[in-house]
Amino acid sequence: xxxxxxxxxxxxxxxxxxxxxxxxxxxxxxxxxxxxxxxxxxxxxxxxxxxxxxxxxxxxxxxxxxxxxxxxxxxxxxxxxxxxxxxxxxxxxxxxxxxxxxxxxxxxxxxxxxxxxxxxxxxxxxxxxxxxxxxxxxxxxxxxxxxxxxxxxxxxxxxxxxxxxxxxxxxxxxxxxxxxxxxxxxxxxxxxxxxxxxxxxxxxxxxxxxxxxxxxxxxxxxxxxxxxxxxxxxxxxxxxxxxxxxxxxxxxxxxxxxxxxxxxxxxxxxxxxxxxxxxxxxxxxx
Numbered sequence: 001x002x003x004x005x006x007x008x009x010x011x012x013x014x015x016x017x018x019x020x021x022x023x024x025x026x027x028x029x030x031x032x033x034x035x036x037x038x039x040x041x042x043x044x045x046x047x048x049x050x051x052x053x054x055x056x057x058x059x060x061x062x063x064x065x066x067x068x069x070x071x072x073x074x075x076x077x078x079x080x081x082x083x084x085x086x087x088x089x090x091x092x093x094x095x096x097x098x099x100x101x102x103x104x105x106x107x108x109x110x111x112x113x114x115x116x117x118x119x120x121x122x123x124x125x126x127x128x129x130x131x132x133x134x135x136x137x138x139x140x141x142x143x144x145x146x147x148x149x150x151x152x153x154x155x156x157x158x159x160x161x162x163x164x165x166x167x168x169x170x171x172x173x174x175x176x177x178x179x180x181x182x183x184x185x186x187x188x189x190x191x192x193x194x195x196x197x198x199x200x201x202x203x204x205x206x207x208x209x210x211x212x213x214x215x216x217x218x219x220x221x222x223x224x225x226x227x228x229x230x231x232x233x234x235x236x237x238x239x240x241x242x243x244x245x246x247x248x249x250x251x252x253x254x255x256x257x258x259x260x261x262x263x264x265x266x267x268x269x270x271x272x273x274x275x276x277x278x279x280x281x282x283x284x285x286x
Contacts, residue, residue: 001025001052001053001054001055002050002051002052002053003050003051003053004048004049004050005048005049005050005051006046006047006048006049007032007047007048007049007078007106009049009051010030010032010049010051010066010078010079010081010082011069011077011078011079011104013069015067015068015069016149016150017149017150018066018067018079019063019067019149020148020149020150021051021053022062022063022064022066022067023056023059023060023061023062023146024055024056024059025053025054025055025056026053026054026056027051027052027053027064027066027081028052028053028054028125028126029052029085029088029121029124029125029126030049030050030051030052030066030079030081030082030085030088031049031050031052031088031090031118031121031122032047032048032049032082032088032089032090032091032106033047033048033049033050033090033091033106033114034047034090034091034106034107034108034109034114035047035091035105035106035107035108036108037108037114044206044208044209044212045105045206046209047105047106052125059145059146065080065081065084066079066080066081067080068080070083070084071083072086072093074093076093076095076104078093078104085124087120087121087124088121088124089106090106090108090109090112090114090117090118090121091106091107091108091109092106092107092108092109093105093106093107094106094107098204143172143173144170144171144172144173145159145164145170145171146169146170146171147166147168147169147170147171148166148171151166151171152166152244152245153166153167153168153244154166154167154242154243154244155243155244155245156174156184156187156188156240156242156243157171157188158185158188159171163176163181163184163185163188165242176239180238180239182228183228183235183236183239183240184239184240186220186223186224186227186228187224187231187236187239187240187243189220189224190217190220190221190224190231191243191245193213193216193217193220194217196213197210197213197214197217200213
């Protein structure tokens with residue numbers, strides 16, 4: 001399978017997501033695209049990667065080299081895979097001025113044919129079909145899966161279109177009616193969109209990315225309320241009340257942000273002030 005993602009998945013200092021993926025799939029290869037590749041579609045310049053993965057038949061506690069970061073000869077710290085395979089980067093890594101200072105990006109090669117570069121890179125990726133034995137089913141099958149570190153404890157998430165609920169180190173499948181399932185999936189999307197929007201604001205992403213996510217949030221919220229009513233309706237409360245983001249007293253979804261600087265705090269304030277979605281700010285003592 002192929003996964004299109006931003007370069008943060010491979011280059012983020014925190015390796016928990018990469019380890020989560022590595023335990024479930026082999027990395028056959030990865031290709032890094034220049035920052036202008038998806039500009040016409042996304043409306044912004046962003047460095048993207050395609051990860052080619054082969055799903056494992058069982059979970060393995062493993063941490064291959066590509067889970068870690070390395071520094072190349074030019075002094076760029078990035079994923080170990082791209083340090084070892086610079087031919088899979090279809091552009092030139094450069095430091096440029098970003099919103100909050102210097103940041104790494106991948107600039108397109110001058111006068112290069114991206115389709116040719118892509119064909120050459122794909123030719124370097126090889127996979128194989130593996131045979132595996134199906135173990136005898138236990139009398140009581142454990143359908144839980146290891147907890148994704150990106151999912152907060154006692155929270156709902158969606159894995160391969162199925163709803164799971166995280167309890168400590170495991171995530172258990174949730175069996176509810178089709179209507180309740182759709183309610184929960186919709187509220188997960190709203191909750192995660194708000195969290196992502198706050199991250200975009202506090203980590204200095206471009207204004208156009210932030211505006212796009214604001215529009216996405218408003219669309220998700222409007223579509224949800226048109227179909228299922230207000231978030232604090234009885235049916236929605238019943239469906240989502242076990243989620244740790246749900247505030248029983250206020251009957252709202254709670255999103256917690258931890259600004260580390262005054263600038264980040266101002267960004268959060270600006271978003272709350274300009275959003276059509278209603279927020280209540282609660283300042284807790286440190």
